[in-house]
Amino acid sequence: MKKYLEYIWVTLIVLTIFAFLLGYLKYISTALVAVLLITTFLKGALVTDYFMGLKDVKLKYRLIPIVWLSVTISLIAVAYYLPIAT
Amino acid sequence: MSKSITLKEKYPPGDFAIWIIIYVELVTFALLFLGYAFSRRLDVELFNGSQEILSQTSGFINTFILITSSYFVVKAVQNMKSMTKENYKEFNTKASRWLLFAIMCGVAFLVIKVTEFSHIFGLGINLSTNSFFMFYILLTGFHFMHVLLGSVILFNIYQKTKIFGYTPDDYRGFETGASYWHMVDLLWIVLFPLVYIIR
Numbered sequence: 001m002k003k004y005l006e007y008i009w010v011t012l013i014v015l016t017i018f019a020f021l022l023g024y025l026k027y028i029s030t031a032l033v034a035v036l037l038i039t040t041f042l043k044g045a046l047v048t049d050y051f052m053g054l055k056d057v058k059l060k061y062r063l064i065p066i067v068w069l070s071v072t073i074s075l076i077a078v079a080y081y082l083p084i085a086t
Numbered sequence: 087m088s089k090s091i092t093l094k095e096k097y098p099p100g101d102f103a104i105w106i107i108i109y110v111e112l113v114t115f116a117l118l119f120l121g122y123a124f125s126r127r128l129d130v131e132l133f134n135g136s137q138e139i140l141s142q143t144s145g146f147i148n149t150f151i152l153i154t155s156s157y158f159v160v161k162a163v164q165n166m167k168s169m170t171k172e173n174y175k176e177f178n179t180k181a182s183r184w185l186l187f188a189i190m191c192g193v194a195f196l197v198i199k200v201t202e203f204s205h206i207f208g209l210g211i212n213l214s215t216n217s218f219f220m221f222y223i224l225l226t227g228f229h230f231m232h233v234l235l236g237s238v239i240l241f242n243i244y245q246k247t248k249i250f251g252y253t254p255d256d257y258r259g260f261e262t263g264a265s266y267w268h269m270v271d272l273l274w275i276v277l278f279p280l281v282y283i284i285r
Contacts, residue, residue, distance in 0.1 A: 009154070019278070020146035037279070047156065047271055047272045052099070052272075061098045068109075068113075068116060
């Protein structure tokens with residue numbers, strides 16, 4: 001029997017531990033925020049594709065949450081990295 | 087030469103109405119996430135200082151819990167998909183066990199969140215304390231209500247599995263509730279790093 005759901009769960013947990021350690025050890029640098037946002041996108045995509053089951057559905061329905069994730073995370077990155085006018 | 091063709095489902099799992107609700111919820115939360123991210127730019131030091139009060143550990147545990155509960159729910163859905171007319175009672179029972187674990191995770195999330203809220207409110211913090219806490223209370227409070235509703239939905243599905251209410255021809259209601267629960271998980275996956283980690 002395929003164990004892909006277990007692999008997805010482990011991947012999600014490992015990425016969550018990575019995010020937590022960055023914050024907990026106060027190791028969150030400006031560059032690492034980009035990595036953190038990319039891993040957040042990956043986690044979201046795994047949930048929509050494999051947990052919600054959208055990988056087996058027509059592309060347009062699969063794309064809606066992916067576009068949502070892309071736009072939301074990109075704009076969070078813009079808010080974080082855009083220079084603040086003084 | 088053989089060619090493999092993967093047939094795609096025409097519509098997402100569950101009732102289509104739940105997907106309209108899910109899309110609306112995603113947009114609503116996106117606006118709150120962006121409101122937080124752009125408000126942070128106005129006073130980065132205030133946001134970073136206020137964030138120190140939050141417990142990253144409880145945020146992490148809650149993320150772990152929600153991801154795991156989502157895994158339990160998808161295992162239950164797998165059982166539904168494996169049903170035949172001969173064995174549907176057995177698979178209803180198997181699915182109910184997975185659902186029970188998921189509900190327990192939902193309750194654990196709520197208990198941890200209530201503890202976190204008690205700590206925050208105990209410090210005299212409220213919606214008008216500052217912009218960070220206004221967004222924190224709105225975002226996590228709104229999400230809390232979704233977990234509460236999701237847990238009630240899962241409990242209703244659980245009760246139906248106990249009376250073997252789902253058959254190979256009709257388990258759409260099960261998938262509808264499962265889709266809602268995964269959305270709750272998806273929202274927290276974005277919320278956790280944004281509010282608890284990024285500084």
